[in-house]
Amino acid sequence: MTSPMAGWVKQLQQVLRAAFAGRFRPPTDGAPAADEAAASALPRTESQATEAAARLGFTIPDPCMPGVVANLAVLGEHAGTLLGHKVGTKS
Numbered sequence: 001m002t003s004p005m006a007g008w009v010k011q012l013q014q015v016l017r018a019a020f021a022g023r024f025r026p027p028t029d030g031a032p033a034a035d036e037a038a039a040s041a042l043p044r045t046e047s048q049a050t051e052a053a054a055r056l057g058f059t060i061p062d063p064c065m066p067g068v069v070a071n072l073a074v075l076g077e078h079a080g081t082l083l084g085h086k087v088g089t090k091s
């Protein structure tokens with residue numbers, strides 16, 4: 001039996017994949033990758049997470065929202081590390 005939460009977790013994974021896809025795509029025109037633009041595409045607040053979920057046709061349950069926002073912050077830090085940013089900075 002599948003958990004009722006499994007569906008929205010899968011959809012949240014799609015949001016994250018889409019956000020990170022632009023961040024790690026190699027540049028095709030010789031210009032540097034738009035790291036900052038991609039970083040800003042990652043939802044950081046409850047309202048941004050709600051909007052991103054709505055664009056994909058699902059909602060994040062209210063009891064789950066604090067955890068979703070916290071996990072997005074952690075994922076943003078990890079992405080920054082991969083991009084060579086110092087921990088706690090965007091540069």
